[in-house]
Amino acid sequence: MTKRIVVTGIGATSPIGGTAQESWDNLLAGASGVRTLEQDWVAKYELPITIAGQAAVPATDVLPRMETKRLDPSSQFALIAAREAWADAGTPGVDPERLGVDWATGIGGVWTLLDAWDTLRERGPRRVLPMTVPMLMPNGPAAAIGMDLGARAGERTVVSACASSTESIANAFEHLQAGLADVIIAGGSEAAIHPLPIASFAAMQALSKRSDNPATASRPYDVSRDGFVLGEGAAALVLETLEHAEARGARIYAEVLGGAVTSDAYHITAPDPEGSAAARAMIAAIENAGLALTDVVHVNAHATSTPVGDIAEYYALRRVFGDHLESIAVSATKASTGHLLGGAGAIEALFTVKALHERVAPPTINLENQDPAIPLDVVTTPRDLGTGDLLAISNSFGFGGHNAVAAFRSF
Missing domain, CATH: 3.40.47.10 (Thiolase/Chalcone synthase)
Structure with missing residues (x-):
């Protein structure tokens, strides 16, 4: 039997807002989240591109210190977005074995990986944190969400570059259709505003060179477009079967057709x-x-x-x-x-x-x-x-x- 799948909760942390609603309001207002990077590593590595879409609200301003110490920034953003979406959905009462996670990332824990490499080279193996591997794993964000919400129907991770989190939503739809869960948190996160990815994207001539005017650098369809601007953040959607949503009286945003x-x-x-x-x-x-x-x-x-x-x-x-x-x-x-x-x-x-x-x-x-x-x-x-x-x-x-x-x- 074909099931109808609906969206009952949304959450986000993005360059234009610390929440889904703030991001949407600022999008409608024509805001830009692209700003000049002020970190000291920009000058240290003489980066040719000095702008990016940094999260409007740092994850460290939202999560307690103990969580940020044990999570890569990509997982921090994921947890913030997922918690907002879950609350927005009314914290659905669902059997943990019927709650799943379909999450995505394109790069994963790049900050953790490269910081650990610096530590190893400069201070030796004994100073590398024991949580390094769990923090850098691409499935780290999905695991963080799953443990936080008690999801036991599966924590799946998609890694397919810039198509990743759309694929995670498509997968969530299929998994709900297959009866593998009643509710799934789907979405994706990225935290790759780091010297190495910036240098690499710049080397392949993929990034906009408009560092002198950050807010106007990303200009799709314009004749003067010259590349993308790197951004960071996360977004989450709570997807569930219409039957489950209606049974609990949930507010429904839209229907997922596939x-x-x-x-x-x-x-x-x-x-x-x-x-x-x-x-x-x-x-x-x-x-x-x-x-x-x-x-x-x-x-x-x-x-x-x-x-x-x-x-x-x-x-x-x-x-x-x-x-x-x-x-x-x-x-x-x-x-x-x-x-x-x-x-x-x-x-x-x-x-x-x-x-x-x-x-x-x-x-x-x-x-x-x-x-x-x-x-x-x-x-x-x-x-x-x-x-x-x-x-x-x-x-x-x-x-x-x-x-x-x-x-x-x-x-």
């Missing part, structure tokens, strides 16, 4: 310029729900602000929707948040859910001169999505050719 995952098999970093596999993911996410492509009214695009990535996604969208694409309101929210890597799909799915719940598409900031080669209907001020049944998708594409799409409907 998700799809494909791969380009093209290049380790560059997207397939024709967008054929990305298009297949969008088609599958929509058609698997038994709906028509023309039902889609809103897309939260991957839109990283890279010259090749934005246009490849446009070709994929055109391949999927044809002339109907002109009737779809497209939002590119990385312009405000920066790129949260493995956590990007989760925060963008949350924004998609909020867009459907409030029937308003969020704006894309910094679009001053839209690339004529990408003639999308880009939302630049909050836009009313109208009444009736609304269908939206959230796209995520990652290094390695990973493509993931999640589909949602208003409830």
Whole structure:
């Protein structure tokens, strides 16, 4: 029997807000979370890029010191978002064996790993912390959430670059459909604003060089776009079967229609310029729900602000929707948040859910001169999505050719 799956709780900590609601409010207001990095390691390593989307509220301001000492920042962000989402869902009364976690990260505990390496080189093996391996593991965030909430139906971790947390939502949908749980916390987190990732992304010419004007650096679809801005944070969605949600009288934000995952098999970093596999993911996410492509009214695009990535996604969208694409309101929210890597799909799915719940598409900031080669209907001020049944998708594409799409409907 096909089950209906709904979103009953949301939580986030992002560059534009310490909570889901604050992040959403600031997104609608056109805020930017991108700022100049003030850490001493920027000058120490002579980093060529000196801006990033740092979390608006440091995790150390939210969690007690004992927790922060035993968790990598990626797990700290995860725990903050998951706790908010769980409380927002009304702390569901669910058998622990029917509660699961589907979480994601693109890089994992990079701060823990590299700090431990520095300690080993400079101070010797006896000074390396015994919790180093549990803290750096990519499944550390999922484990932290699972232990905190007592989830015993499984703690799964997806690591598929920037498609990771959209894939975790697709997996959660499938696991609920399969009857493996009644409630699942899904989402993703990333904390990679560290000298090494910045230096590496800069070396591959992936980051925007607009360090002199941080707030306008990420500019999807603009003719002057020159790369993405690294961001950090986490977002969580509480997903549950409609039957379970209604039985406990839960508030419902939106319905999850499903998700799809494909791969380009093209290049380790560059997207397939024709967008054929990305298009297949969008088609599958929509058609698997038994709906028509023309039902889609809103897309939260991957839109990283890279010259090749934005246009490849446009070709994929055109391949999927044809002339109907002109009737779809497209939002590119990385312009405000920066790129949260493995956590990007989760925060963008949350924004998609909020867009459907409030029937308003969020704006894309910094679009001053839209690339004529990408003639999308880009939302630049909050836009009313109208009444009736609304269908939206959230796209995520990652290094390695990973493509993931999640589909949602208003409830």
